[in-house]
Amino acid sequence: LPRARLVTLPIAALALAGCGSKQDALDAHSKAARGISSLWWSMLAGSSLALSIVALVLLLAWVRRRKPGVPGVRDGDRAAWGVVVGLGLVVPIVVLSALFLFANIFLVRDTTLPTASAAAADRPTLTIRVIGHQFWWEVRYPGTRAVTANEIHIPARTNVQVLLYTRDVIHSFWVPELNKKVDLIPEQTNRLLLYADKPGRYRGQCAEFCGLQHAHMGMYVYADPPATFKQWLARESQPAPRAGSQLFVDKCGSCHTIRGTAASTHVGPDLTHVGSRSSLAALTIPNSTERMREWIRDPQRLKPGSLMPAVELTGTQVRRLVAYLEARK
């Protein structure tokens, strides 16, 4: 039995890993990301060709090194000048112009939000706000009361406009399988197009160095079938049942919110529906009973430099808090 487990464990891990836990820019799941990745493959082909030519010339020079009788080229020989001017000046101009036009005039359109003059069908039908914090993502759905963190739900096959803000330093919003990255800058509101071809989970991560825990500022984008998304949004917009936990309000309420209770501060993530999320602390750990207890007992051990302090709690209190939070579906 132990041997069988040894074999199956990595396989299970691989199977899990294969499902929406990578962030592979070449595994594109939208028109924008596909355009970028196919551009990459063609640039790679062109570059390989160019590098091979240079390497070949140097290799040939090595082969014919010091061979007497090979005629040297006289200084100022026109053929050699021709090579320098032709391959060094003319060919690059042609290639660069082609690349420039293709990428920056045509492809760039697929990766940006459609302009106001675009066909109505292309215009984004949903806008969400993402607010960067050290070191997690706050997600809001304008027009509803839904506030969540680190796990963004969008409808699949729909153009979504993401408005990007930061509460503190510069972050960068990046879900490579869906689109390019855009920074979150204090003095301006940036926008990004999100679109997913098919339902699934797509991983993303902060891409601009933002402090001690920049490495643990991940997020998931869940593209749901539109009907499922509607249900999710409706549930997410609802407050928690009236019966709050006084313990939570006392111990956690100075930073966190659970809508419908007295805990209503927006320093840390909104925990109204934390039980429905798959991970904690911006994808640092999975959302399980054991890990959540560990996290609450000593956040600095799991995520040193995180702004969440270790609150003085007895073992019973930790268990009660975790049970309460897990019920916030």
Next chain:
Amino acid sequence: VFFAAGGIEALLMRTQLAVPNNNVLGPNTYDQLFTMHGLTMIFWFIIPMTTGAFGNYLIPLMIGARDMAFPRMNALSFWIFAASGIFVYAGLFLGSGPNAGWFDYVPLANRLYDPGRNIEFYSLGLLFNSIASTLTAANFIVTIFKFRAPGMSFNRIPLFCFAFLAASFGLLFALPSLSVDLIYLFLDRNVGTWFFTPAHGGSTLLWQHLFWFFGHPEVYILIVPAFGIATEIIPAFTQRKMIAFPLVAVAELLVVFVGFGVWAHHMFADGIPTTTLVFFAGATAMVVIPSTIQVWAWCSTIFTGLPRFKTPLLFIVGFILFFVTGGLTGVMFIAIPFTQQVTDTYFVVAHFHYIIFGAAVFPIFGGMYYWFPKVTGRMYFERPGQISFWLIFVGTNLLFFPMHIVGLLGMPRRVYTYPGGMGWTAYNVAETVGGFLTLAGILVLFGNLVVSYRRGAPAGPDPWHGPTLEWSIPSPPPEFNFAVIPKVTSAYPNWDEADRAEDARRLAAGEGVLDLGHEQMQSTPVDAYPDEVVRMPHSSPWPIVLALCLSGMFAVLTIEKYGVASVFAVLVGLSLLAWHADEPRTLEPPARGRPAATWGMATFIAAEAALFAMMVGTYFYLRFKNLHWPPPGIPEPKLLVPLVLLGVLLASAVPMQLAYRAARVGQVARARLLVLAALIVQAGYFAMEVSLYRDDLHRFTPQSHAYGSIYYVLLGAAHAHVAIGLLLNGWLLTKLAGGSTRYRLNALQAIALYWVAVGVITIVATLTVLSPAL
């Protein structure tokens, strides 16, 4: 030493990243390490190694000069560089090393998010270092312009020197942008100005613009000297002149020039409108062309020559391959959407390490082997040399190539750890192995050189049949470099056997021989006609004293002891005075051309002009970012008095010029009187301006709004230049009181030029701050 420190930092980071969820280093240590690795390798290894070591040693040898134009300034630059390195590392060992990346973006680097002293070590350390680099750059420019052997006209300057000229101009114009940025950062953190705080009219993107306006030319400053080394090693080992010599020379200069127009391609993910980005993508594309020209010039020279693949040429071949690979990934960044996908990932880390390690450091290694016989008089051992090449070549490829792949697989930069299951692990293991392989190769390299220094075979003056003048003299070169002024009729003078025979004949006949060591020929900048013979200064203890005083000043600034810092500033001034107390007392008549001192002043003025251009740029950038300028509650500036004062200051440049004319024809008393008149007018101007400045401070302060911040900093900088000019004039008067010498005449000419520049700078600065009322 600093290379070793930067390398150890890199290996520590690679050890931490070898496997997922590793915990060898915490995030705090890791962040300081990656910041220091970047800073060290750029500011305390490559720049000092290329411009410092290679340039200082080789440029005088290649142009047939006996020393650099300003040998004492050179010593000063060296000591400042060493002290600034110790300063920054002191921060690291005190546990508060710079920790916000070498790019140090605000607001992360603002006091609010980085309350320790870490960023003071960053800003002051780099400011301190940039003084050293600016001095060296000015020294190179004047040396190459004025100290070339007669006959070495502009089209016969070795490509190596062209490259260093390009890099020096790059440093001279790029560093002020960084300095201005660092000053703003220091003031924001310690004085309470608001340059980078949007809520008070500042801008976080301002930091990025100024930083990258320096940061991208900086990349070319790092790599152009490597081009220069390559263009020396290739002719030597193929025994043929570089193909397309003039094109290559122009390309070296163009790379740096165009490099000033591409900075925003580091900011493609900032949300700047695409129409603006397209411009920068286009400029980036233009940089490619001078680069490909050079690649094909190198390749076709190697191909058509008869290459001997000795260690130096192997490193150059490695360099070409790395440069082409890194260049091709660089070409990809022209594609805006692709850049926006891979920027801030390991793909970019791979790209610039191919350039900075592969293309900038490989020629340094090759150059170390190539010039080793010249410097030490002994040959290195060839077999271990080739082994070191292959170890480093394979190691660096293993180290950096997989970074392309993990970058595309989504691994961001500057993460101290990463989760498993992302498909990154195997590549990271390979990178770490490659890192240690590279280390092994570098150890073989230095081991080889150390052993060769003791036991290598005697090299003789010219083991490679090298093309340039350094190979025409004994190895190691005698203290005075050239016994006779060499005759130059081409860019490869050591291959002109007739000219060398002529040198030997003149030496035997005693023609064109200069007094050992302390006499030096100066020539005209373009055609290198002989101009005059000057005496070079003796060695002096004052540069190191001055560097020590500056270190003291920067050290106490870190702990906000402004009073003590100003004491040190006074000491700096006093050691400058002492430095110049020892002056030559000769009375040679003035030459027709401008002396090196004036050229030195001109380069200094160029750097100052760049500094003010950046501040004026800041003013208008902030103005366009703000709806109300000046903001509500701050009155518009008054026009009349400042404009009148401006006219007064401008008028005072005239008596300075007249004083120089007078002194030139020997009317010292008249010159003294004119300088005194100028000094009185200027002092009056200064007093009025200071009182206006203080009046303004009652109405609003640098802490009221970003408007106040830039207003006072810009005006303050202009006034500081006037104040320095007053001190210079005072010093000049005391000197002239003792009669005129050639040295004093040169000083007068340079200071008169300074006042013209101060006038122009003050006009621009004053009109800028008055612009809301114009």
